[in-house]
Structure formats: structure tokens, C-alpha cells
Amino acid sequence: MKNHDYRYKEVFHLERKGYLWFTLAFFLVSAVLHWYFGWKVFVDEQLSHGQPVETAKYITEMMRDTMENWQSEFLQLIWQVAGLAVLWYCGSSQSKEGDDRREEKIDFIIRRLEPEKAEQMLAAWKEKYPEQ
Structure with missing residues (x-):
């Protein structure tokens, strides 16, 4: 099952x-x-x-009523929210930039806090959570 x-x-x-x-x-x-x-x-x-x-x-x-609703709601608000969510969900280059920047900052902090273990820890995390 x-x-x-x-x-x-x-x-x-x-x-x-x-x-x-x-x-x-x-x-x-x-x-x-x-x-x-x-x-x-x-x-x-x-x-x-x-x-x-x-x-x-x-x-x-x-x-006619449905198209009026779509014109007023979909084109104004929903597309902005849904379009951004879809692009972010799909991993567009715009959303990836923030993720890459955050990853780099976290890697920097880890290297500063644990210089001896940093590379080993980062490699283990990379294996556990591979890039998509």
C-alpha cells in the first residue's frame, strides 16, 4: 500500500x-x-x-460578468501576487538571486565561527540538501 x-x-x-x-x-x-x-x-x-x-x-x-470580474480582479491584484508566487516557486533568476546571496552570507558566517570544521560541515549539508 x-x-x-x-x-x-x-x-x-x-x-x-x-x-x-x-x-x-x-x-x-x-x-x-x-x-x-x-x-x-x-x-x-x-x-x-x-x-x-x-x-x-x-x-x-x-x-460578460466573469470577464468583468477577471479584468478588475485578475489583472490588477491576482496577477501581481500569483505571478510573483509562480516565479518564486519555479525558482526564477529574480528569486534565486536572494537565495544565492543568503547562502553566501550563511557560508561566510559558518567559516568565521567554525574555521576548522566549516568546509566539512558545508560539504555535509550540500550532500544532504543538494542544489536543484
């Missing part, structure tokens, strides 16, 4: 990409609920005005 669990986690990268999967699921659930409740309001409005309920009209209206 353990081997099966491992393969499942490997295929979907659950441990490394859990945030991505959760965000995707959250997005899909919210989109489905948005369209579901939009349908309820659309049907009520059509019936209250004595007009027939037309699916094509509903889809056009919901696409």
Missing part, C-alpha cells in the same frame, strides 16, 4: 505542489458556484419579467 501511495504522490506532486492543487480546486469550486448562483438569479429575473429562460442569453451574460 505504501508503494501505491508514493506513486500517487509522485504523479500529482502532492507534497511539492499542494498549494497549487488547493488553489486550482478552490478556483474551480468558486467558478462553479458563481455560475450556479448566477443561473438561479437569471431564471428568477426572466420569470419575473415574463420572458423565456434562454440558455444562450444566460451564457452570454455570465461570460
Whole structure:
């Protein structure tokens, strides 16, 4: 059973990409609920005005509403946050610069505090946590 669990986690990268999967699921659930409740309001409005309920009209209206939401929210705030998170998560050169600088500072401190053991300690850590 353990081997099966491992393969499942490997295929979907659950441990490394859990945030991505959760965000995707959250997005899909919210989109489905948005369209579901939009349908309820659309049907009520059509019936209250004595007009027939037309699916094509509903889809056009919901696409317009969805695109307005995306334009105001996605393009302004979400892309800035999500774009930065994706670039940082993927290890872009912008995010790597900070990591490299921090690593170099830590290595310097270790060499100053433990000059005799520093290289041995750094080599052991490099083996335990290889660069990706």
C-alpha cells in the first residue's frame, strides 16, 4: 500500500505542489458556484419579467460578468501576487538571486565561527540538501 501511495504522490506532486492543487480546486469550486448562483438569479429575473429562460442569453451574460470580474480582479491584484508566487516557486533568476546571496552570507558566517570544521560541515549539508 505504501508503494501505491508514493506513486500517487509522485504523479500529482502532492507534497511539492499542494498549494497549487488547493488553489486550482478552490478556483474551480468558486467558478462553479458563481455560475450556479448566477443561473438561479437569471431564471428568477426572466420569470419575473415574463420572458423565456434562454440558455444562450444566460451564457452570454455570465461570460460578460466573469470577464468583468477577471479584468478588475485578475489583472490588477491576482496577477501581481500569483505571478510573483509562480516565479518564486519555479525558482526564477529574480528569486534565486536572494537565495544565492543568503547562502553566501550563511557560508561566510559558518567559516568565521567554525574555521576548522566549516568546509566539512558545508560539504555535509550540500550532500544532504543538494542544489536543484
